[in-house]
Amino acid sequence: MNARPLLALPGTLLDGSSLAAVLHGVDAHTLILGEAASLDDEVDRLATYAPGSAVWLGHSLGGIVALHLAMRHPAKVAALVLLAANARDGRDSSQARRDAQWALASQQGLHALAHSKLAPGYGLAENDTVLASLVAQAEAVGLPRFAHQLTYARQRPGLLAPRRQLRVPVLCLSGEHDRLCPPTQSDQIMTLVEPPHPAVHRCLGGAGHLFPMQQPALAAVHLNAFLHRLKDHCP
Secondary structure (H helix, E strand, O other): OOOOOEEEEOOOOOOHHHOOOOOOOOOEEEOOOOOOOOHHHHHHHHHOOOOOOEEEEEEOHHHHHHHHHHHHOHHHEEEEEEEOOOOOOHHHOOHHHHHHHHHHHHHHOHHHHHHHHHHHHOOOOOOOHHHHHHHHHHHHHOHHHHHHHHHHHHHOOOOEOOEOOEOOOEEEEEEOOOOOOOHHHHHHHHOOEOOOOOEEEEEEOOOOOOHHHHOHHHHHHHHHHHHHHHHHHOO
């Protein structure tokens, strides 16, 4: 469908299954975050997967990393699709929260972290069917990658101060009830897109941070419309 390669980046402690339903029918390659020890090195590693310019889709931390990649390797980025992401500096978020997550995960395991910290933050009840998938994905990603992912969240420089420009088409999808990356943070990303590049933000009603898993069909509609629009712009 899309003329350029699409590379997908799941969020913290998420693997390809978190985006599978959104990407159904789309020719995409999913890359799991957390191989390199620093954000810059991870972005350099990811950039090698794009033979030329590619469409990068990122959810949560994946979207944050995609934004950093667009700054560090602009020739590798034809467009961005950012799901529940933000352009904030890592220093603007709680290091104490990240430290507490790491302490719990390293002492009691990723299963405990998913149940006691991640699920409440995502608005999931203990009987939510998504919780089992969340736990399985966290354990599949593993502690070493999680440690690196926490480092990326801390090291991200952000695009708001100093203000940076995005010179590619951008689609932002946000969840109406997302407490981690509320819709206003997608609005901030929209202001960074330099005309005449398309900048589209769609807020999904009733959705939370995990809408790629909980409302994938709606997210896929907006993704496919954006990819069709990009196809008209690709040589």
